[in-house]
Amino acid sequence: MKATGSNVNLPKMEEEVLDYWTKSRTFYKSNDQRKGQKEFAFYDGPPFANGLPHYGHLLANTIKDTVPRYWNMRGYYVERRFGWDTHGVPVEYEVEKNLNLKGRQDILDLGIGKFNELCRESVLHYAEEWRKTITRLGRWVDWDNQYRTMDLNFMESVWSVFKSLYDKNLVYQSHKVVPYSPRITAVLSNFEANQNYQDVQDPAITVKFKLSDEDAYVLAWTTTPWTLISNLALCIGPEIEYVKVKSTENGEIYYLAKERADAVFKKKKGEPDGYEVLANVKASELAGRHYQPLFRYFQHHKNAFKILTDDFVTTTDGTGVVHMAPAYGEDDFRVCTAAGIDFVDPLDEEAKYKAIIPEFA
Structure with missing residues (x-):
């Protein structure tokens, strides 16, 4: 075997090997x-x-x-x-x-x-x-x-x-909620969406939905108020305990998760209650009840504007009640589809409201 000197040029040796591999x-x-x-x-x-x-x-x-x-x-x-x-x-x-x-x-x-x-x-x-x-x-x-x-x-x-796959009846046509970019007007892959994912502080609002059979409201919390126009249902957790309360500020009656009442009414330790508990309520007592639409655009939508139940609802934040816009959330779509509620999508490719929403189109 040929002896190797102390001044070996490894990059040059690599290039010589590569050249030999290529030519041969x-x-x-x-x-x-x-x-x-x-x-x-x-x-x-x-x-x-x-x-x-x-x-x-x-x-x-x-x-x-x-x-x-x-x-x-x-x-x-x-x-x-x-x-x-x-x-x-x-x-x-x-x-x-x-x-x-x-x-x-x-x-x-x-x-x-x-x-x-x-x-x-x-x-x-x-x-x-x-x-x-x-x-x-x-x-x-x-x-x-x-x-x-x-x-x-x-x-x-x-x-x-x-x-x-189509010839074997392994393909069907349906809908799916996916990441989407209104700037490029195209669907994003999960990889592309995750590349740009960031945790940010976002403003949230608590919205009251008027029950159809009672002079009372269900409180729902959302960080995406632009989807409220497309609201078609509310969802509660089947194992979550709810309460019926009366606001000491305006006298209105609300339903929300018992665990979230203090946070929603911003009660701090030592301060007087901002609400009065009228009754403890099981999720089963709220499920199936109807409420009045926030907006008139889809007020006659089939099977819509009622309270549904699903395990994805938590009391980590919010009110224990989720507003459902099935065109814009995976859980919303899944739960509403199971309840026979078709989605509505009043946005165009650039995420601007269509003519059906004339006030914002």
Whole structure:
């Protein structure tokens, strides 16, 4: 074995090895030797082609290289096609940022065709940079048969799979509450939504809903008052204890969770009560009762404006009563759908009220 001097240039040695692998097509030859052998399937989630790889990518790609190499050396055939996720918000956002586009209308003014072509150019630019980095890292992948989600054959393969599922009656049409961006007028994936998730202090309001069969109100708490126009139900916890109280300030009668009464009426230790308890009330006594709509827009909506029950309601904050707008909350949608209440959505793609709400349209 050749002796190694004390002044070893490791980067240069790495580059010499990489150059040898490339010119000799070492990876492809090693895989060809395993063709016909038992296969080991390695599922590799493709990266977004909207930026340069960072250290997290380098770590992940080292692991993704180690596992297939191990099984290949064990005698298995391991296909390692490299792929690119070229669709969705990350790519579009990169182009919007570079062109200082502010939203959907700016894209329409530019032209959908032009915008798509710029997205394509951006993808191809970053794909080439990724190839350089992955190759320099020493990861063995099949560049000759790489795929991109924007390639026609890839898209057609997805449609083919979807058609197979449809033909087997495994696909149905329905609705689902999902993260949505009114600025880009598009649905966000959970990954995209979580990237921008922040804990913030938000103002909240307590709203009184007039019962139809009694001169009394049910108190509900919400941090999203813009959804009140779309309110179709109230929800209480089946195991929560409620109270009927009379306000010492205005004499009105309210229903709310017993555990939340002091907080709602802002009673502090040593101060006089802001309310008088008239009765303890079980959730079952409130369930099914109807109340008057806050707004007239959907007042004749089928099965709406009644009190429902579900375990997701808590007394951690609020009043122990949740206002339900099924178009804008997963639990709201689930509970209302089970009760036969269809959602209403008076907002357009930019989250502005439609003409059905003329005061705010």
